[in-house]
Amino acid sequence: MSIRHGLLALLSKGPRYGYQLRVEFEASTGATWPLNIGQVYTTLSRMERDGLVAPGGADDQGRAVYTITEAGREELERWFGTPVDQADRPRDELAIKLAMAVATGSVDVHAVVLAQRMAAMGALQKLTRAKRAASGGLAERLVLDSLIFKAEAEQRWLDHCEAVLREKKA
Template identity: 75%
Template sequence: MPVRHGLLALLSTGPRHGYQLRIEFEASTGATWPLNIGQVYTTLSRLERDGLVKPGESDEQGRVVYMITEAGREETARWFSTPVVHSDRPRDELVIKLAMAVAARNVDVAEVIHRQRTATMRALQQLTMAKRAATAGAAQRLVLDSMIFQAEAEQRWLDHCEAVLEEER
């Protein structure tokens, strides 16, 4: 639940209204995971329901400012102290696609790999340019570095897939 915990982490440094949370979340992640303002307020409602945040006074523009509760601080500390395990991550669509392409037997798997490699290279180039142009701090750089490393790992995995399929021929 990265949005839920991300908002709690931001609130742990001080009260904010939804728009501020959206802007700071996007800035912290290098705008790689844009948030819909509706998603922010829906998440805040759930956090309030769960006793992790509470609404405070409205600001001069009538926006409700939210504050983290003690239970919210405990939840944030638990999140930061708990490693992310692979089974907690969503299924990898590319892995599923290639496995199904091989199983289907009537799909040109080499073409599927080629198209993915091209798309991944394009994404890698865009991420590298974004990293060069980035002016934000360490948080944005870490996010971009992670995405670059993931794209590089995907390229290596695609190479491996080609080698395995070549062995099977």
């Protein structure tokens, strides 16, 4: 997901000012994607240039608000209607790291797996605590659930790696 599409989704609910967009974006993503306020305003400027948002005047406290345009709604509809392709996701650094550890022949691959397992377990515990403490509603819950499932999948994959390494040794 791009910041651009996240901000468009928030603006589809009505006019918003920059700081409000930042807070709502972070709440919607379970605070797993913190934004710098500069990113928000830079993205809003680009979207305004591209005709996706328009300045909507100021609120009662003088803050500049933005509204989504028809072109912005069309872009958002296109984004929601397009599945995320596996190829569009960043490369899996952990898989590459383990492959390189095996390929070098001089690295204790079991130690690499163990270190990753400990880090993944810590992340899983942190995410589970965050989910229990979450108050951001359904959007936050879905993001945290996704991250928990990914951490659990990483644990299962590490189990598989250890089994393959044991098999190779035997």
